[in-house]
Amino acid sequence: MIEKTWWSIAIILGLAGLFVLAKGRQEKSAKRGTAAANAFATDLTERAARGGLDKIEGREKEIERTLHILMRRTKNNPLLIGAPGVGKTAIVDGLAQQILAGNVPEALKGSRIVSMDLNAIMAETKYRGELEKRLQAFLAGITSEKRTILFIDEFHMLAQVGSAEGAVNVAEVFKPSLSRGDLQIIGATTWDEYEKHIRPNAALDRRLQPVLVDEPTxxxxxxxxxxxxxxxxxxxxxxxxxxxxxxxxxxxxxxxxxxxxxxxxxxxxxxxxxxxxxxxxxxxxxxxxxxxxxxxxxxxxxxxxxxxxxxxxxxxxxxxxxxxxx
CATH class of the missing domain: 1.10.8.60 (Helicase, Ruva Protein; domain 3)
Known part of the structure; x- marks a missing residue:
């Protein structure tokens, strides 16, 4: 009887040890992901709180359209499409300012917009699969924090990089998180780059909703x-x-x-x-x-x-x- 009790205690302690070990690994992975997210991203809502964003005027319709898409149940990832210099990034800055002011639907209050530096993530990635691992660590940090919207300027580079290097298309790294609804993104690109790199990728394209950004009068x-x-x-x-x-x-x-x-x-x-x-x-x-x-x-x-x-x-x-x- 005593021997069985000791065996039971040993099994319980062993299971507890495995649980603690798994939890520790999970926490380390989350910390690595958060560190990667902080290294390769800028919190636009925090910048807005510090007064670091310019005042946005004349893009109310585009900001409203972006809000509508973010509030959708599916296909809730806006893609800003327009010529260089028409103010696509300014629309995201304006949205960050509205979130800070609380001038958004209840579901978006308290959210933050994080701008991803894709060039920094790509820098010094020499070997096959290295870029994908870095992106996965980055996304782990982003998705671990609730109510985070990821802004990706030059969004077409996600599809472009993989095809250029002959590696796995890095856009594939984003698809699982987008499919599960763990991640919401706002992308920005031009019409030419959209037609060349994004539209041919049907699996990626169907998860995005276009927001047309015309040159102002x-x-x-x-x-x-x-x-x-x-x-x-x-x-x-x-x-x-x-x-x-x-x-x-x-x-x-x-x-x-x-x-x-x-x-x-x-x-x-x-x-x-x-x-x-x-x-x-x-x-x-x-x-x-x-x-x-x-x-x-x-x-x-x-x-x-x-x-x-x-x-x-x-x-x-x-x-x-x-x-x-x-």
């Missing part, structure tokens, strides 16, 4: 730039009047080819503001040294239309520059 682009104005004024310590914003949109829309609003107009404002800030800095330095040049006398901390025009002229460094239209 000049009028809407002006609204967008006015919303961004305080951030650029604070950064460069200059003033940007309405007519300079309107000139940036008008000139970029008319003269700059191969790029899209609002990105190309924002670049004009940014560079013109930097130019004015440098001129003012030199003026202040010259004044403090008691040496005031003629140009320094007229330096102002205001971005004027001529400053925008100067930047456009500088971009066209050659008469046949493909950047500018005739």
């Amino acid at each position: 000049p009028e809407l682009a002006i609204r967008m730039l006015k919303a961004l104005r305080p951030a650029y004024e604070a950064f460069h310590r200059v003033r940007i009047p309405d007519d300079s914003i309107e000139a940036a949109v008008r000139l970029s829309d008319k003269k700059i080819q191969g790029r899209f609003l609002p990105d190309k107009a924002i670049d004009l404002i940014d560079e013109a503001s930097a130019k004015v800030a440098i001129d003012c800095s030199r003026s202040h330095h010259a004044t403090s040294m008691g040496v005031v040049h003629e140009a320094a006398k007229h330096a102002e901390d205001v971005v004027k239309v001529r400053d925008i025009e100067d930047v456009v002229d500088q971009w066209a460094t050659h008469p046949r520059s493909p950047l500018l239209s005739k």
